[in-house]
Amino acid sequence: MAETKTRNKKGGAKGASSGGGSDALEKHGIDGELALGLMREMLLYRRFEEKAEEAYAIGKIGGFCHLHIGQEAGAAGCIKPLRDDDYVITAYREHTQAIAKGIDPNSVMAELYGRVGGPSRGKGGSMHIYGADVRFMGGHGIVGGQVPLGAGIAWKIKYKKEDNVVVCFMGDAAVNQGGLHEALNMAAIWKLPAIFVVENNEYGMGTAFKRVSATEVSERAISYGIPSSSVNGQDVLETYAHFRDLAAEVRNGGGPRFVDLQTYRFRGHSMSDPVSGTYRPTEEVEERKQKHDPITLLREILFDAGLLDQDGLEEMDQEARRIAAEAADYADESPVPDPEELYHHVWAQENHGRLFFDGRERGS
Numbered sequence: 001m002a003e004t005k006t007r008n009k010k011g012g013a014k015g016a017s018s019g020g021g022s023d024a025l026e027k028h029g030i031d032g033e034l035a036l037g038l039m040r041e042m043l044l045y046r047r048f049e050e051k052a053e054e055a056y057a058i059g060k061i062g063g064f065c066h067l068h069i070g071q072e073a074g075a076a077g078c079i080k081p082l083r084d085d086d087y088v089i090t091a092y093r094e095h096t097q098a099i100a101k102g103i104d105p106n107s108v109m110a111e112l113y114g115r116v117g118g119p120s121r122g123k124g125g126s127m128h129i130y131g132a133d134v135r136f137m138g139g140h141g142i143v144g145g146q147v148p149l150g151a152g153i154a155w156k157i158k159y160k161k162e163d164n165v166v167v168c169f170m171g172d173a174a175v176n177q178g179g180l181h182e183a184l185n186m187a188a189i190w191k192l193p194a195i196f197v198v199e200n201n202e203y204g205m206g207t208a209f210k211r212v213s214a215t216e217v218s219e220r221a222i223s224y225g226i227p228s229s230s231v232n233g234q235d236v237l238e239t240y241a242h243f244r245d246l247a248a249e250v251r252n253g254g255g256p257r258f259v260d261l262q263t264y265r266f267r268g269h270s271m272s273d274p275v276s277g278t279y280r281p282t283e284e285v286e287e288r289k290q291k292h293d294p295i296t297l298l299r300e301i302l303f304d305a306g307l308l309d310q311d312g313l314e315e316m317d318q319e320a321r322r323i324a325a326e327a328a329d330y331a332d333e334s335p336v337p338d339p340e341e342l343y344h345h346v347w348a349q350e351n352h353g354r355l356f357f358d359g360r361e362r363g364s
């Protein structure tokens with residue numbers, strides 16, 4: 001988070017006043033309590049990711065680890081408007097999205113550490129967090145691989161005449177993958193209840209999107225007749241309001257939607273990659289951090305609206321730090337998986353229309 005400015009010395013959250021911040025809330029139909037809740041969420045995601053970064057640096061987390069720092073408004077703004085029984089499926093930059101969908105931060109951190117306390121019992125790691133009970137369907141490492149799966153979940157919703165929606169996240173590099181086009185075509189033809197969201201952080205590893213595409217992200221859906229929109233993904237209020245409205249349209253049978261969520265990552269592609277200096281200038285990163293930090297932007301609105309002051313913000317931040325530290329302690333204490341674990345959750349077999357996992361019928 002960029003350095004905080006002191007606007008108001010009085011402690012705690014405040015009643016609404018008529019500052020410019022109130023106009024922003026009113027414009028998006030978001031009340032003060034909800035806006036404060038979004039702030040708490042984003043602070044938690046930021047502190048959680050910083051804790052993961054620290055743990056990676058001292059060797060407690062192995063393998064790949066892709067942080068979402070800078071993109072927190074996407075996790076809170078796209079997922080928090082959903083119902084608990086709606087689905088989310090995503091790529092590998094998903095720690096914060098898993099928390100937003102309801103997986104306990106302790107459990108997410110344990111997964112990063114490769115411990116049995118993780119939702120994938122330590123076998124998935126950073127890129128494969130999965131929680132069927134909260135309808136968080138992963139955590140996928142193949143760029144764009146989750147997009148046809150997301151369409152499949154939407155098809156299941158429609159086939160069973162349920163009233164859920166699925167939010168399918170992907171990065172900007174995924175829009176050049178063939179599976180995306182097949183999935184969008186099917187989603188459009190069958191009017192599936194899916195919101196396809198491109199977390200457009202302008203880069204796929206070290207490749208700028210403009211180098212690999214002649215058109216804008218939002219134009220990818222045009223050939224399929226899917227309504228498409230662009231959102232400021234650093235503005236959590238705008239993002240929340242947009243997804244609240246889209247989810248209602250899709251739930252009411254409106255068919256799929258496609259969103260270009262314009263964002264930026266403040267760290268390297270993964271923990272083992274440089275932040276800047278090779279494929280993007282350091283000044284660019286610094287400018288985005290200074291002017292487009294989603295937490296700073298919401299903080300200004302809340303301060304202006306008189307809903308929060310410096311003391312209140314610090315209190316929230318302390319709580320976020322406490323939860324992140326507790327998650328790291330929990331992960332540290334959670335055991336490594338027994339080698340026997342390798343034989344579980346890897347095999348499904350169909351027998352007369354019934355699915356058997358590892359030889360056991362589902363649910364038994």
Ligand SMILES: Cc1ncc(C[n+]2csc(CCOP(=O)(O)OP(=O)(O)O)c2C)c(N)n1
Nearest residue numbers: 093141142143171172173174201203204205
């Ligand atoms: C099919 C496939 N090709 C290449 C890779 C290697 N790879 C991993 S991440 C990545 C970049 C993806 O960028 P983007 O979709 O924009 O997501 P971001 O990392 O920016 O969130 C690539 C090329 C892969 N995992 N899968």
Ligand SMILES: [Mg+2]
Nearest residue numbers: 171172203204
């Ligand atoms: Mg990208």
